[in-house]
Amino acid sequence: MKMNEDETVDEVKERTLKINKVQIYESEIATIELLKQEGIYLSKIDLENDLSEVIAERMEEAFPNKEAIIFLQKKKLINMIELIKKLSDEDCKNIYNHELFMVLRRLVEQQ
Incomplete structure (x- = not known):
């Protein structure tokens, strides 16, 4: 490369x-x-990259002036919580309905 x-x-x-x-x-x-x-x-790549495929704009808004994927991968728990706080209902629906996150639908359906 x-x-x-x-x-x-x-x-x-x-x-x-x-x-x-x-x-x-x-x-x-x-x-x-x-x-x-x-x-x-x-995952196609990993959680952070898969999320970026679905909600890239929201991630950029949540972590301005940072590489959102790299930022989330560091201190994953803390930074993921920060991202979740900034997600809209529409973001959550997009994640839930995206094929990369089909496992979420399966989990909900089994409840």
């Missing part, structure tokens, strides 16, 4: 890892569907 002039080695590694995770996820769709049928759900 080519390094941009403003990137550190760690940033290149992180970017490469993220790309690899997405490629694996996309190449294993049939397996992922089989796992879902068994009640096993996988």
Whole structure:
């Protein structure tokens, strides 16, 4: 993977890892569907990146002047609570209804 002039080695590694995770996820769709049928759900990348796919604007608003994904990954519990406090009802519905968070619907349906 080519390094941009403003990137550190760690940033290149992180970017490469993220790309690899997405490629694996996309190449294993049939397996992922089989796992879902068994009640096993996988993140496309990880929780923070999956959330960003659904509510990126809200995350940017919640943590201005910060890399929201990286910020959430550090001190995950505390920062995730801060994000939750800033979510609207619409944000929660979008997360709940997004295919990456299908597990939430399954949990609610089982109650």
